[in-house]
Amino acid sequence: MSNDTPIPASSPLSYLDLIKICDNFRLPPNYGSADVVQKPSDIDSFVPWTLTQSRGSPTIGLLRLDVVDLLRKEKTGTWVIPEPQVGHSISFDISVNTPTKRTAALKELCERWRDAGAFPASIGPKQWRDEMYPVYRNPFGVHDHCLESDSDDGNYAFEMERAACRLFGVVTYGVHMTIYEGIPNSQQVKLWVPTRAKTKQTWPSWLDNSVAGGISSGMPIFESLVKECAEEASIDADIVRNHAKPVGAVSYFFRNRMHFLQPEFQYVYDLGVPPDSPFRPCPSDGEVESFDLLSLDEVKSKMRQGLFKPNCAVVLIDFFVRHGHLTPDDEPDYTEIVTRLHGGFEYERWGQQV
CATH class of the missing domain: 3.90.79.10 (Nucleoside Triphosphate Pyrophosphohydrolase)
Structure with missing residues (x-):
């Protein structure tokens, strides 16, 4: 903010x-359609961030195209980032399949982006909070985070640095x-x-x-x-x-x-x-x-x-x-x-x- x-x-x-x-x-009327401009400079276009590429996987955030563009430069094995097309989403790799693994992947990514000077007005050193926020499969569902368990059966999906939540459009x-x-x-x-x-x-x-x-x-x-x-x-x-x-x-x-x-x-x-x-x-x-x-x-x-x-x-x-x-x-x-x-x-x- x-x-x-x-x-x-x-x-x-x-x-x-x-x-x-x-x-x-409000999402633009053409959100998800073929005529959406697929350029990182287009601040009015967003791509859904889902947990996996499986049909019906919950959407947990909305990513601006410049964030997607930077994610494309990441190593494989953590992210699945299809080429721009109607119906595509960004997700974790299928191997990143527990709250602990997702949390660790995001921690490493966001700290590296912070140190490299990416999005300084959002996650720069002066904005960094050192506070973790929860992300849920269903944003209107139960807050069921259990610190003692790494179960992936509940609503809790992972946690991430507070300042970075805005980059990933999570609730x-x-x-x-x-x-x-x-x-x-x-x-x-x-x-x-x-x-x-x-x-x-x-x-x-x-x-x-x-x-x-x-x-x-x-x-x-x-x-x-x-x-x-x-x-x-x-x-x-x-x-x-x-x-x-x-x-x-x-x-x-x-x-x-x-x-x-x-x-x-x-x-x-x-x-x-x-x-x-x-x-x-x-x-x-x-x-x-x-x-x-x-x-x-x-x-x-x-x-x-x-x-x-x-x-x-x-x-x-x-x-x-x-x-x-x-x-x-x-x-x-x-x-x-x-x-x-x-x-x-x-x-x-x-x-x-x-």
Whole structure:
């Protein structure tokens, strides 16, 4: 995602504008057809990445043609890369047939590309996270990663460096929590809003959700939230376990400024705090510069100025819908907004070339 410093919008953004900034990509109508330009410079063409070349093998990502072009230069025995034609896909070789083998192959590849200076804005040393993300056969299926087993019978397929996920167009997952003070459906409700640190690798100095973070490989969903609360906001685990409430999810199909695809699924939580409570989130791990308790109107104003990280604005819009601050009677774009909060990445089309 973009690393730009936030610049206030010249005119107030609508809620639908904010959704479109984050949910900003659709596969072109000619995806998978014979008239697709097969040149690495064509940023609007993608090739499906499947686990194997077998018919019906799950599609796990979407590769831009310049990534495919670089993969063609790799040694045989790890990848199967057919010549461009209608219906082709990129896959692992049949011998790379377990989560451990796939993970090892990608680790070696991505670290070598990083050291060689390939795609520096995505996987260069400054962008590298040293954090592994899971990849699943079915992105909407169970998170079943078992660290003690190398079975290839479940939904978990392998894991890969977080920064490299954008190159391979795989679905990634995260947790976002809104901490509010007061009654959530009241106009007097206040929200805890952090400012991201200037040193963050992504989106430095933007406004964020109260707590947010990606789900690392092998980490249960709720435990990811507990971990992020401790690391980002110094919130005790017992508070999170006793008071954080799962309230749904948002999903969106994002293409970043380098034109790589980042389909993302965020599990959403609320945590309510009594009015005038002594509770206060505090920065802990250096990823947050400060926390501010803002009124509903202040939050809306900053959102419409474009000061929030795009996916955080989406999570806040979901909060507004759930608590009656955005209704079909006062929002003409309500139906489209609510529908696009829960997108499916056009996943049914990803493998139509295969």
